[in-house]
Amino acid sequence: MGDEAMGRFPVPDREELPEDVRERIEAETEEAGFTPNVFDAFAYKPEHFRPFFDYHDALVESTPLSRAEVEMLVVTVSGVNDCLYCVVAHGALCRIYADDPQLADQLATNHRTADLSKRHRAMLDFAEKLTEEPGRVDDADVQALREAGFSQEEVWDVASVVAVFNLSNRMATVADMRPNEEFYDLGR
Structure with missing residues (x-):
């Protein structure tokens, strides 16, 4: 590369x-x-x-979300968007903050294959829908997050992370941003 x-x-x-x-x-x-x-x-x-x-x-x-949850969102969104840089870089951070050497790979390819809590499954289902079909996100999707235990502030923050990393993924793709070699081994 x-x-x-x-x-x-x-x-x-x-x-x-x-x-x-x-x-x-x-x-x-x-x-x-x-x-x-x-x-x-x-x-x-x-x-x-x-x-x-x-x-x-x-x-x-400045969020009640844990850093592991933020990185789970980033890796899932980046996997949906096929963003190599963010999958690799944030995959490393996800492995570190979640203290799980396998989780990032599962999230990057298909979050439904990961052993997730109801809370995290709802969060990542929402992230995928907001990434792939933003015009179809509705009250029921927000309510599903609330029922999974997310506060109103956390719902806002989940959406904010998803939105920013959709932007970041697109910029990384257009720029042909390259992952640092160091990221590949972190947290393994």
């Missing part, structure tokens, strides 16, 4: 990036031990980089 973060657009030179974007990438690199390619790729447009990662951070930091 090559070493570049993405295949269809040029990866910007970090030294030419605005200081705040450079600092964010450096912080992520220090925390992960490598630079996840999504940071170099989204730095292509710094004015998009900032709100994208601000929203991502809000989704994972």
Whole structure:
């Protein structure tokens, strides 16, 4: 696949990036031990980089959903969308946060094959429908989440994660974003 973060657009030179974007990438690199390619790729447009990662951070930091639930949503949506980057990168995070080395692979290919609680099955069924048939989501779908134990805020957050990662998957596909080799082995 090559070493570049993405295949269809040029990866910007970090030294030419605005200081705040450079600092964010450096912080992520220090925390992960490598630079996840999504940071170099989204730095292509710094004015998009900032709100994208601000929203991502809000989704994972300001929610009653567990981080494992957020990553389960991302992997399921990314599998439906055939987004290699997000399946691999968030698959690693799902394995880590769920403490389950098999779950991400099951979710990426068909979440119905995974041994899930009623709550998580309802969440992922909803995520799949919102991804594939957004115009068909109705009161009954939201009510199914409520009956599975999700609060009103959690329903909002489930929908927000699904929406943002549908956007992210499409950008990763158009950019030909490449998964870092490091992600493949994490959490196994």
